[in-house]
Amino acid sequence: MNLLERELHYPLGDQLPAPGETIEVAPGVRWIRMRLPFALDHINLWLLRDRIDGREGWSVVDCCISRPEAQQQWEQIFETQLQGLPILRVIVTHMHPDHIGLAHWLCERWQAPLWISSTDYHVARVLSTAGDTLAGGEAAAAFFAAHGLADPEALATLRARTSYYANMVPSVPDRFVRMMDGDVLDIGGRAWRCIAGYGHAPEHIALYCEELNALLGGDMMLPRISTNVSVHAGEPEANPLRLFLTSLERYRELPEDALGLPAHGKPFHGIHTRVRQLQDHHRDRLAELLAACTQRPHTAAEALPILFKRALDLHQMTFAMGETIAHLHLLWFSGQLQRRLGEDGVYRFGV
Numbered sequence: 001m002n003l004l005e006r007e008l009h010y011p012l013g014d015q016l017p018a019p020g021e022t023i024e025v026a027p028g029v030r031w032i033r034m035r036l037p038f039a040l041d042h043i044n045l046w047l048l049r050d051r052i053d054g055r056e057g058w059s060v061v062d063c064c065i066s067r068p069e070a071q072q073q074w075e076q077i078f079e080t081q082l083q084g085l086p087i088l089r090v091i092v093t094h095m096h097p098d099h100i101g102l103a104h105w106l107c108e109r110w111q112a113p114l115w116i117s118s119t120d121y122h123v124a125r126v127l128s129t130a131g132d133t134l135a136g137g138e139a140a141a142a143f144f145a146a147h148g149l150a151d152p153e154a155l156a157t158l159r160a161r162t163s164y165y166a167n168m169v170p171s172v173p174d175r176f177v178r179m180m181d182g183d184v185l186d187i188g189g190r191a192w193r194c195i196a197g198y199g200h201a202p203e204h205i206a207l208y209c210e211e212l213n214a215l216l217g218g219d220m221m222l223p224r225i226s227t228n229v230s231v232h233a234g235e236p237e238a239n240p241l242r243l244f245l246t247s248l249e250r251y252r253e254l255p256e257d258a259l260g261l262p263a264h265g266k267p268f269h270g271i272h273t274r275v276r277q278l279q280d281h282h283r284d285r286l287a288e289l290l291a292a293c294t295q296r297p298h299t300a301a302e303a304l305p306i307l308f309k310r311a312l313d314l315h316q317m318t319f320a321m322g323e324t325i326a327h328l329h330l331l332w333f334s335g336q337l338q339r340r341l342g343e344d345g346v347y348r349f350g351v
């Protein structure tokens with residue numbers, strides 16, 4: 001447990017649901033934990049006891065990536081954890097592969113509708129069918145090269161990377177039900193309010209239930225790791241860190257003793273503390289970058305080691321580049337730094 005985590009409280013301690021099993025964390029809310037084949041090695045999914053059109057069953061929140069191992073873990077859940085009832089609805093917090101990957105399979109298998117924000121639904125569909133034109137190898141390599149990535153081997157590897165998203169999200173259901181900020185979902189007779197969040201995904205939806213005082217925070221409110229906030233090739237002029245920091249303020253409106261149910265990590269108390277930690281974290285990093293770029297102009301590639309001190313593999317490096325650009329963009333859009341395009345076609349940020 002790191003120092004910041006000590007300021008939070010984990011009501012279940014080190015208890016984790018075993019593969020194929022669930023733990024009830026609030027009345028009618030069951031925690032599923034599935035393995036992921038990444039550095040981020042798991043995702044939390046949730047079963048909510050539900051009743052729709054007079055039918056008893058369950059809503060699921062988030063799906064895991066499309067892989068046979070994940071389907072097998074779901075099959076075990078279906079057999080032993082549903083009390084013989086069907087899945088009635090598939091709720092997806094946002095379009096990242098670990099959240100939406102198996103939505104097509106779950107919706108098809110249970111003839112259940114997909115509930116998601118409109119923005120994330122459409123972005124997922126585009127990426128799953130035509131992802132390479134928007135964010136594929138060539139586009140990503142050109143984007144990172146314009147931000148100072150010069151290593152020919154890294155650029156060649158990036159160029160060769162295709163179907164990255166479609167590989168984990170081979171298809172997206174043909175229809176969806178739209179969730180928007182402020183909408184209230186009736187889930188098994190309880191009201192869950194949608195809280196939109198920006199900067200991590202196009203339109204992430206978290207759900208808060210006042211009766212249970214519980215927040216399904218998705219990736220917007222994580223206790224241990226800081227949410228990835230990146231600029232991507234598909235939207236190269238974005239300012240996602242400003243959006244993320246503004247979105248975090250919404251979680252201050254919730255009671256401090258609300259139970260946080262995150263997509264990664266363990267259920268926790270201390271949402272306000274976590275908001276402050278994340279704001280401090282980004283404020284410190286922005287200050288470090290501003291100091292360095294004030295001394296002399298930096299490309300994102302040059303600024304990256306200021307934020308990421310450890311050695312990174314190519315996959316981690318692409319995330320780190322996206323995050324570094326997000327921090328530089330916030331400083332640029334707020335007028336603290338200027339951006340200049342050099343003769344070499346590379347952007348530099350300075351005063």
Ligand SMILES: [Zn+2]
Nearest residue numbers: 094096200219
């Ligand atoms: Zn995510």
